[in-house]
Amino acid sequence: MNERQTHPATRTVVSTQSETTEIILPNDTNMLGYLLGGRLMHFIDLTAAMAAYRHARTHVVTAAMDHIDFIRPVRLGDLVILKSSVNRAFTSSMEVGVKVWAEDMRSGVVEHVASAYLVFVAVDEQGHARRVPQLMPETADEQRRYEDALRRREHRESESARRKEAKQAVAQARP
Template sequence: MKSKRVSESKITLVQQMLPQDTNPAGNVHGGVMLKLIDTAGGVCATRHVRANVVTASIDRLDFLEPVYVGDLVHVHTSVNYVGTKSMEVGVRVEAENLYTGECRHTATAYLTFVSLDETGRPQLVPQLIAETEDEKRRMQEAQERRKQRLAERKKEKAAQKN
C-alpha cells in the first residue's frame, strides 16, 4: 500500500450560512456546524484511503466564536495521523463576513475515522507522509491525543469490570 502526503487529501468545504441554519438565539446552530465538520472530515479521510469511512469518535470540538447568518464558512481539513485502520483528521472552521471581509477562527475539532472494506469491515489505511514542519508538529500532537484516548479507554474498561 502506497503512503500518501498530507496535501493529497486536504480539502476546504465552503458554505454560506442561511436563516434555516440558526438556533433560537439567531446564531448558526452548533449541530449545523457539527454536520459540516463531520462531512468535511469524512471527505478528507475518504480521499486519503479512497474507500468508505465511518466516524469513530470526535476527540475534541471547541466552538470559539459564533457564526452568523450570511457568513461564508470555510471548513479546512487535513489528515494529521494514521494508525493501522484509523486516522485522525484535524478541522479548522473559519467564518468570513462577506461585507467586511473579516475572517474569524470559529471552531476546531479532531475526529477519528475508520476505513472500511467492501464488506463493512475495518481495513488497513495508507501511511502518512508529513513533509512540512507544521504537518510534522500536527502528527506529533495527534500521536499524543491517541495515547490519551487509549489510556482513557483502558480506564473505562477497568471501571466497567469493577
C-alpha cells in the same frame, strides 16, 4: 481487519487536503440567528470525511470526534469555511484535523471559530476495518501534527480504558 490486503503506498498530507464553504441560512440557526452547534458538527464531520476518503480511497466511518471549542458564534448570512487534512494514519484509522473560519459577508473579516480532531476508520463493503496507506509529513508543521496525533491517540486509548473500568465497577457494585 482484512489481512489479505497488501499494504498500500504512502500518501502526502497535501493529497488529503479538503475544503468546504457553506452559507449560513435561517434553517441552520437558533432564535438568536447563531449557527446551531450540531449543524457545525455536521459540516465538520463531512469535511473531515473528505480528507479521510482522499487518504484511504475506500469507505470510511467516523469512529470518534474529540471535544470541540466553539470560540465565537457564527451568524446568519456568514460564510463558514472548513479546511481538513489527515494528521496521521495508523493501521486502519486516521486522525483528521479540521479548522473552521467564519467570514462576515459585509465586512469580509475572517475569524477562526472552531477546531476539531476526528478519527476515521477505513472499512470494506462488509464494514470490516482495512489497512490504509501511511502518511508522509513533509513540512515542519505537518511533522508537529503527526507527532501530536500519536499523543492524542494514546490519550484517547487511556480515556477509553478508564471509562470501560468505571463501567465495570458500576456493574459489579449493583446488587
